[in-house]
Amino acid sequence: MTHTEEWRTIIEIEEHDDHTTAVARLQTRDATSLEGRGRARRNPLDRDVPEIGAELAAARALAELQHRLLDAAIGDIEQATGQEAHLTS
Incomplete structure (x- = not known):
């Protein structure tokens, strides 16, 4: 039997003067909701290319979200099994 789910990820990006x-x-x-945050700061000597800052900040937010999702999975495994979980990549 095949089971399909859809999970949604929304990335909100805000640009400020220097970050x-x-x-x-x-x-x-x-209804599980997880969140990751990221930040990018432009070197004052670099050209102002907002897309680069958005890409870096979004990538960092997604990386943090990935860690939080793995932590949630580990917690769920430990709760279901009553044993400490060790995940390998």
């Missing part, structure tokens, strides 16, 4: 921030939010089917 860009991003928040990545994941919503699962069981």
